[in-house]
Amino acid sequence: xxxxxxxxxxxIEELVERARRGxxxxxxxxxxxxxxxxxxxxxxxxxxxxxxxxxxxxxxxRAYRSLPRFRGASSFHTWLYxxxxxxxxxxxxxxxxxEPTYSLDEPMESDDGEYEREIPDDTxxxxxxxxxxxxxxxxxxxxxxxxEKLRDxxxxxxxxxxxxxxxxxxxxxxxxxVKSRLFNARNRLKESLEQLVAAGELEVES
Amino acid sequence: xxxxxxxxxxxxxxGSTEQLTTAATEHLAICENCRYEARILRGTSVMLHSxxxxxxxxxxxxxxxxxxxxxxxxxxxxxxxxQWFVPANQTSWTRAAAVGAAIALAVAGxxxxxxxxSLPEGTQQYAGSASxxxxxxxxxxxxxxxxxxxxxxxxxQMTQPLxxxxxxxxxxxxxK
Numbered sequence: 001x002x003x004x005x006x007x008x009x010x011x012i013e014e015l016v017e018r019a020r021r022g023x024x025x026x027x028x029x030x031x032x033x034x035x036x037x038x039x040x041x042x043x044x045x046x047x048x049x050x051x052x053x054x055x056x057x058x059x060x061x062r063a064y065r066s067l068p069r070f071r072g073a074s075s076f077h078t079w080l081y082x083x084x085x086x087x088x089x090x091x092x093x094x095x096x097x098x099e100p101t102y103s104l105d106e107p108m109e110s111d112d113g114e115y116e117r118e119i120p121d122d123t124x125x126x127x128x129x130x131x132x133x134x135x136x137x138x139x140x141x142x143x144x145x146x147x148e149k150l151r152d153x154x155x156x157x158x159x160x161x162x163x164x165x166x167x168x169x170x171x172x173x174x175x176x177x178v179k180s181r182l183f184n185a186r187n188r189l190k191e192s193l194e195q196l197v198a199a200g201e202l203e204v205e206s
Numbered sequence: 207x208x209x210x211x212x213x214x215x216x217x218x219x220x221g222s223t224e225q226l227t228t229a230a231t232e233h234l235a236i237c238e239n240c241r242y243e244a245r246i247l248r249g250t251s252v253m254l255h256s257x258x259x260x261x262x263x264x265x266x267x268x269x270x271x272x273x274x275x276x277x278x279x280x281x282x283x284x285x286x287x288x289q290w291f292v293p294a295n296q297t298s299w300t301r302a303a304a305v306g307a308a309i310a311l312a313v314a315g316x317x318x319x320x321x322x323x324s325l326p327e328g329t330q331q332y333a334g335s336a337s338x339x340x341x342x343x344x345x346x347x348x349x350x351x352x353x354x355x356x357x358x359x360x361x362x363q364m365t366q367p368l369x370x371x372x373x374x375x376x377x378x379x380x381x382k
Contacts, residue, residue: 031271035267044260049260049263139253139257158255159254186217186220196249
């Protein structure tokens with residue numbers, strides 16, 4: 001469904017209020033508004049489109065169930081992010097217990113057998129696509145290698161465009177913690193990708 | 207300014223020399239190692255921000271709304287079952303307990319139907335999940351049919367609580 005326009009803060013508040021009173025259509029509009037943002041965030045956290053879809057759906061379902069308790073102390077979007085973040089972190093921790101050596105290169109298993117992790121890329125020439133694909137795999141791997149607390153902040157700030165203040169609210173940590181985690185995350189990411197950058201895989205303007 | 211201080215600044219601005227303080231810029235002019243550090247940071251930033259955004263799959267919103275509708279339907283039927291079991295003048299806690307009992311009985315009945323290989327006539331599968339099947343009758347059973355059904359349910363003894371038996375089928379009936 002194509003989005004007609006970006007909803008204003010007032011539109012969101014009205015939709016939330018209507019949804020709290022049981023208006024399913026209003027909640028549907030909220031889902032439309034936030035589904036891509038939340039899915040992208042969860043997908044980056046988990047690097048698995050199937051799990052990302054499940055977790056994103058569960059985040060919206062939990063939000064709907066919890067709407068009667070939503071008092072508007074935080075904005076709807078930080079509240080929604082917080083629900084999604086908690087669910088994604090749960091999955092990350094569960095994976096750690098089950099698969100201590102989670103690898104992006106390994107095929108995934110399903111009921112239908114094994115399949116490769118899906119990383120779509122349809123831009124440029126075959127050679128470009130190959131290089132771009134390798135770069136993206138390397139970046140995704142580097143993100144996945146970050147401890148979840150650093151990964152969360154890195155994704156929210158760098159890829160989702162959230163502010164320090166909103167991230168502090170989403171993760172329920174002090175502002176200083178957000179900044180220090182981001183600093184550490186950038187350092188670690190730089191270390192992971194250093195060889196690739198230095199080898200000239202990418203032209204970097206100086 | 208030390209290399210360590212300059213590198214902390216570089217991390218803050220992803221290696222962009224335009225945002226550095228004058229002291230850091232002067233340091234960069236004479237320190238090859240820090241210039242290398244700045245280049246790696248800029249490259250890392252470009253790589254990170256070149257990741258394309260991903261969108262939720264087609265039909266995502268409809269899927270969420272359908273799931274909500276299922277849950278609401280389920281809540282509605284269990285509440286009605288509770289009403290059939292408990293006189294209106296009893297306390298809400300008694301009523302809540304009775305609703306639980308009604309669900310358990312319906313579950314036992316569902317297992318029985320499942321054992322015969324198909325759902326009762328006039329009943330269709332409403333929703334499926336890994337942990338079982340939820341069904342509602344369409345068209346709804348009559349009061350007499352429901353009474354008979356409940357008698358049969360009451361004749362069954364649950365040997366396991368619901369939570370320990372994820373494989374059962376949950377069948378909820380409603381009257382015409």
